[in-house]
Amino acid sequence: MSVDAPPGTAPLLEARNLELRYPVRTGSIRQPTRHVRAVDDVSLELGPGETLGIVGESGCGKSSLARCLVRLATPTAGTLLYRGTDITRANQRSLRPVRREIQMVFQDPEASLNGRKRVGQILATGLRLRGVPGNRMKAEIRELLRLVGLNPEHVDHFPHEFSGGQRQRIGIARALSADPRLVVLDEPVSALDVSIRAQVVNLLYDLREERGLSYVFVAHDLAVVRHASDRIAVMYLGRIVEQSPADDLYDHPLHPYTAALLAAVPVPDRVAARGRSKTVIRGEPANALELPSGCRFRPRCPRATDVCATVDPQLVDHGGRHLVACHHPLDTPAPAREAGSPSPA
């Protein structure tokens, strides 16, 4: 399979109606195996040099989606196109050239690095993948370390000899070692301290500018994603419920869930913190095995009406690439909520 499609024509990465279903053991062998759809009918596009943020609560399927996008997991339905080529079910062999171009950075720098390998060895794997000759290896490794702000002298150190922030830099250097076009970052800064978090976010930004990388930035921290992304997708129980340019999402959220998420983030400011309304939604996400009928956010939604219980809302463009899947988005007046009242669908 060729990955050398002419640049600029197709998006770099495109997912159409992607689905990832996991079998769930129910404990009883007589019961049929049930499935949970961790990723359910997700479509998205990523252009060259673009950063797409993906946010949502734990268990909403962010990481599963990330694993599909880098093909660490094979989608159970839908289509995944990389530079116009279908890689949805491509096997390991035909994936090899793509593997180099799509890299991933994991949440836990500790667990994702092989503790028995020295930093130099960790980085050499990717460099070999892209055919760097042995005599250039040392220089390239030092260059990579410098690039991510680590001391090139530390090439023979083991991961545990670095701090958490430095280990995440090693994870980023490892991803870059293969000279990728696209890096999928799964909670890359969640494990880090505030002051270190900002350093790593800036590093990612600089690398993107320098190398023209595209990112998929998965995180639950809305403030971090806001600054790092051009567009943002909000996930809820396997679905994208809202997707829009970053500023628009934060200034004018349309989905009641997005609005609630934003309202729940405590702002680091005394006056604003006091002025903010407190809890907007209650409860926790439904169990992915027992999805509610209609809209899956309905049990927690302050705007839900009868139609929400029967019709599963689809993503609709409200202008300016701002998509939302809701019967009563926030750019419409709040519905009357008397029982039995006609629902303004």
Next chain:
Amino acid sequence: MAPLLEVEHLRVRFRTDAGALQAVDDVSFSLSDGKVLAIVGESGSGKSVTALTLMGLTRSANTELEGAVRFDGADLLHAPERDLRRVRGGGMAMIFQNPMTALNPVQRVGAQIVEQIRAHDRVSRSEAWKRAVTLLRRVGITRPEVRARAYPHEFSGGMRQRVMIAAALSCSPRLIVADEPTTALDVTTQSQIMDELEQLCRESTVALILITHDIGLVARMADDVLVMYGGRALEHAPADAVFADPLHPYTWALLRSVPRLDGDRVERLPTIGGSPPSLLHPPSGCHFRPRCPHSFGRCTEVPPLRASVDPEADGHPGAEPEGERHLDRCWLGLDDKRRLRRLDEEAPALVRTDGAA
């Protein structure tokens, strides 16, 4: 009125294989009934060790404790274990970051609360069970009669943390020490739980020590703030003062490095270069010196924690001097601090002009 809790010049030192480690280095604060003190700081700054020491949980042959911890007038730091246990059962309760490690996985949650109640209150099993159910309802667990019979693994992370809060409340404490109570949780769950905890504390004038690295939570909850760094308190003041007029270079850099939901979207976030100090080999003098853009000759000596703002002169005439004191640990003079802070704040954080890069 004497404060509920007084901590004076607390020092905690661990003997480790790699050498002596000063985890807490001269920390003092006091707390009155119904007040919320937030202790903030980065990983390894000594927040948890401070909390655990208040509860008497760092005692061991390899720990040296100095200073004083007085709860309701009685010394705890050097009190016999028996007295400590009584205080832990009745006066002070702790909520841990990871509820799973604090709950017994093979015991029903109701039974665990019953056990706590009966450890310090001579009531019958059925009476204690009734109380446990009431407590679970109070912390927002629906159908508590049924859920009390469940095991911890049958609860979500948020629900488990609610159980922990119920267990903490079971001894009708006057002080709750909460160590990162919601760090492992989603924002929506965090927001609900903090609402509940705040309401419970204000309702029954329980004092709260909230340990966190989430500046947003501090802004929302705290009456007083203690900023820790490398085991030391670098700034200690009423929350309004810390946010409006941060006086330590670390505090203002920290406040600025938090990515925000309001204001302009920026391309590069303001940061603090470098990383926190090693407590095994701390820098000499001011612990923040290696990362501080404003350090000068004197900073190789340890600066004292002291007030550089005179509350009378600073426009709070008649204010209660004790509670209003604004302490920080930096050699710079007050005018220099404010001037340098303004300069730092004007320094570039590239503002985005256009969403698509």
